[in-house]
Amino acid sequence: MTPQSPSSGPVATRDIPAATVARLPIYHRVLGQLLDTEVATVSSKELADLTGVNSAKVRKDLSHLGSYGVRGVGYDVAYLNYQISRDLGLTNDAAVFIVGAGNLGRALASYAGFASRGFQVVGLLDVDSEQVGRQVGPARISSVAELEELAAVTQPDIGVVATPAEGAQEVCDRLVAAGITSILNFAPTVLTVPAHVEVRKVDLGLELQILAFHAQQRRRGDASTNGAGVPRAIDVTGLDLRDSATGDSRPGVPA
Numbered sequence: 001m002t003p004q005s006p007s008s009g010p011v012a013t014r015d016i017p018a019a020t021v022a023r024l025p026i027y028h029r030v031l032g033q034l035l036d037t038e039v040a041t042v043s044s045k046e047l048a049d050l051t052g053v054n055s056a057k058v059r060k061d062l063s064h065l066g067s068y069g070v071r072g073v074g075y076d077v078a079y080l081n082y083q084i085s086r087d088l089g090l091t092n093d094a095a096v097f098i099v100g101a102g103n104l105g106r107a108l109a110s111y112a113g114f115a116s117r118g119f120q121v122v123g124l125l126d127v128d129s130e131q132v133g134r135q136v137g138p139a140r141i142s143s144v145a146e147l148e149e150l151a152a153v154t155q156p157d158i159g160v161v162a163t164p165a166e167g168a169q170e171v172c173d174r175l176v177a178a179g180i181t182s183i184l185n186f187a188p189t190v191l192t193v194p195a196h197v198e199v200r201k202v203d204l205g206l207e208l209q210i211l212a213f214h215a216q217q218r219r220r221g222d223a224s225t226n227g228a229g230v231p232r233a234i235d236v237t238g239l240d241l242r243d244s245a246t247g248d249s250r251p252g253v254p255a
């Protein structure tokens with residue numbers, strides 16, 4: 001198969017289903033691993049086996065990107081990885097602004113996987129004056145009082161709220177006022193934002209509680225039925241991964 005050349009022109013806007021978008025990072029991660037091992041092509045079945053998504057859904061997902069592979073050969077790994085990177089907005093590094101330099105914020109700022117996935121931490125801020133000036137990974141902790149000034153200089157694409165719940169809305173409002181329209185919220189509270197701002201919520205405590213509930217159900221099921229009929233995998237991501245056309249669903253696959 002002759003690899004296609006990536007276009008440097010603007011990407012046409014496509015209506016990609018939300019369930020497909022949720023799976024693109026999984027494909028991207030696996031394709032990156034294949035590239036690392038110098039695998040040139042991959043079939044839809046191989047990609048399905050590696051990602052836990054059935055092969056028909058893989059083919060349908062990738063068709064939304066305009067990629068159909070070659071019968072008997074499969075997909076060009078390098079080009080497919082580029083296509084997904086382009087649609088995820090990873091062909092240029094996305095600048096990430098983290099507010100909250102507690103244990104979670106510092107762990108996020110230190111995470112080496114961000115750079116390899118197209119993200120650059122350009123700011124880490126905290127209200128604690130004793131934290132200000134400390135180097136954490138690629139970022140030096142700044143005072144949250146400098147948020148607007150630093151945002152104007154670094155032009156972040158994504159804001160991360162890693163503060164306690166009581167301060168999260170104020171931080172969110174300031175991020176929005178600074179022009180940030182994509183926010184990842186780790187605070188255990190619901191944020192109110194304008195319609196043009198997208199918020200993704202990650203509630204680790206909630207996920208642990210859901211897992212604890214299902215663990216308890218399995219124990220009860222094992223006691224009464226030896227586990228028969230108890231689901232062995234569940235989707236606790238909050239994402240609806242059902243195919244928009246078929247209504248087919250399967251458990252969420254961890255990234």
